[in-house]
Amino acid sequence: MTSNKTMVFFEIVGDSTPTMKKLNLESNLSDIRKELKKNINDMNILLFAIKVGHKFAKTELEDEEDTLLNDIIFENSGNKFFYLLKNSSPSWxxxxxxxxxxxxxxxxxxxxxxxxxxxxxxxxxxxxxxxxxxxxxxxxxxxxxxxxxxxxxxxxxxxxxxxxxxxxxxxIGKSKNENLKDEINSxxxxxxxxxxxxxxxxxxxxxxxxxxxxxxxxxxxxxxxxxxxxxxxxxxxxxxxxxxxxxxxxxxxxxxSERSVSKTKEGSAKANIESSNAKTERNFNESKSKSDFYSFDHMRLLGGSHPNDENFxxxxxxxxxxxxxxxxxxxxxxxxxIFQLLPDDLYKETFKAIGKRIIYSNIKECDYYLYKPGRYRTIELRNIPKKISDIILNEEADCDIFAAVVDTDENSKKVFFNCQILKKSNAKPSIIVHGIQEKFQECKCTLPGKKSGTT
Structure with a gap:
């Protein structure tokens, strides 16, 4: 079987050493890019180019599908060559x-x-x-x-x-960071x-x-x-x-204001410029943090680069x-x-499989006036954080709401309290509280009620 591939030399502009590889001259540049990615780690920042005089003309990414490798090939001493040029504009x-x-x-x-x-x-x-x-x-x-x-x-x-x-x-119940209070006050x-x-x-x-x-x-x-x-x-x-x-x-x-639990090194300590590219050291006394994120003694870099062993x-x-x-x-x-980003049907199955958990709970104290048999009080669930309210109003969340009423008034121990949840479509839920007596007697009760929501 004869191969359609031809030995080709390519050179990254700025690198004087060419590389040779067998490639199909009739393949488009998009397919050639995929082939070169197997051996070139930074292929995503390189563009195909043609030398025009002393300058290089780059091929835009969106044109690679319609451009063949043979279109950018030039010959030198009987060999076939093409250029790769570093893209000056960042690619996502x-x-x-x-x-x-x-x-x-x-x-x-x-x-x-x-x-x-x-x-x-x-x-x-x-x-x-x-x-x-x-x-x-x-x-x-x-x-x-x-x-x-x-x-x-x-x-x-x-x-x-x-x-x-x-x-x-x-x-976040217990932090393994022994120095957390110091970190918070830093x-x-x-x-x-x-x-x-x-x-x-x-x-x-x-x-x-x-x-x-x-x-x-x-x-x-x-x-x-x-x-x-x-x-x-x-x-x-x-x-x-x-x-x-x-x-x-x-x-x-x-x-x-906070007592440090860290240990201070005696004498001269090293301070680092923490970076993936550089570390710079200085001498000074400082406590050693227990947190990996802020484990630097003086300074830390995210992005950019800096020469070693120099002041910033x-x-x-x-x-x-x-x-x-x-x-x-x-x-x-x-x-x-990550589960919300799954296809809708798989996300719903995942949601059901994980089960429900309590997302909000609160205790509210209110007065209940029992002045007529059969009367009840409706208590709206107010001051709920917006994020929780949005979840409750989302029908797909399928929230359950639980409520309990406790009467702590010594004068009304003969009153039995029952509560129900009123949840209308696209409306905030309410709690309906009924006071039930064996023999009616007008009274006022102080009720601390607890409400919870699960999803």
Whole structure:
């Protein structure tokens, strides 16, 4: 059988060493790209190019489907050549390959965790370059343990409820961080450079076969605990909006109101610029934090690069961010559970298989006047957080509401109280309370009632 492939040499502009590979000259550039990806890790940032004089003309990605490899081939000394040129503009495909937007993540006390197994494949997104005008200097402070949890997991500007993820692989009842109180009372100054925003939704994400099969297997097993293993494997959620760029943190002075449980190293200690690209050391005395996310003694980088063993130079760092290969995720928004991103029918089956949990509970004190036989009181469920109210009003959530009434008034022990839930379509539910007596007697009772909702 004769092969349609021909030995071809290709050269990445800027790299003086050509590479040879057998390729089909009649294949379009889109297929050639797939073939080259097997051997070139950064193929997503390279474009096919033709040399015109002393310059290079690039082939746009959208034209690769209609362009054959033979169209860009040139001959030199009887050999066939073509060029690859580094794309000066960032590609969301390249950034996705590097930063794994379509992989699930898990919230933790040590910062957000990336999982190793891919749950979805991102097929498209809304990718916008924001430019260096998104320069920001601010302070990072924490108002509570939950606030600390959100911010260390890169959720800053939105009101997400950390407790929504409890019960799915996360518990904030006890932190393993012995120094958490000190962390909450710490202050961090930071400088942020926003470079790009990436947004996508359920329509842009295609679940992998492995993920779907694991979910179907958990449903068939009728063992809800298997969903915990799925979360460990595929993550809790996917942020559907990501801010890319760089951020540098500077550790501030800790509050003296809390007693530190950390151990201070005697003598000279090392302070690090924590980064995937560089670590810089300085000498000074500082307590060692127990939290992995803020385990730096003075400074930490997210995105950008910095020379080793040098004092931080903001201009050098900002200059490094002109190269999109140094960008990192600096903020997440709009997280969605990995199960909600499944096809609707599979999500509904998953929802039923996982079972219901309490999403809200409250105790309300009210006065009940029993002045006429057969009378009752309707108590509206007010001041419910909007997110909880939206869930209750969503018919697909299939919420159950439970209520109990307790009379603590010594003067009305002979009154038996019964309560019912009134839940009309597209309306907030109410509790109807009946006071029942064997022999009617007008009275006033103080009722602390407890209401809970499950979904």
């Amino acid at each position: 495909n390249y950034l996705n390959g590097k930063l794994k937007f379509d992989y699930g993540r898990i919230m933790s006390f040590d910062g957000i965790k990336e999982v190793y197994n891919r749950a979805f494949k991102l097929k498209d997104c809304d990718f916008n370059l924001t430019g260096a005008e998104k320069y920001k200097k601010d302070r990072l402070e924490f108002s509570s343990e939950e606030d600390w949890m959100k911010k260390t997991n890169l959720f800053f500007s939105i009101d997400i409820n950390v407790k929504n993820f409890i019960g799915f692989g996360l518990s 202050t961090y100054k930071y400088t942020e450079i926003g470079k790009a925003t990436l947004k996508f939704n359920k329509k842009n994400l295609v679940p992998t076969d492995d993920f779907k099969n694991d979910v179907k297997g958990a449903i068939a097993s009728k063992e809800p605990r298997r969903f915990f293993y799925i979360i460990e494997k595929y993550g809790q959620f996917i942020p559907t909006e990501v801010i890319l760029g760089g951020r540098v943190y500077f550790r501030g002075v800790k509050s003296s 130079d903001e201009k050098v760092w900002i200059e490094s961010l002109k190269d999109y290969q140094t960008w990192d995720c600096i903020e997440f928004k709009n997280p969605i559970s």
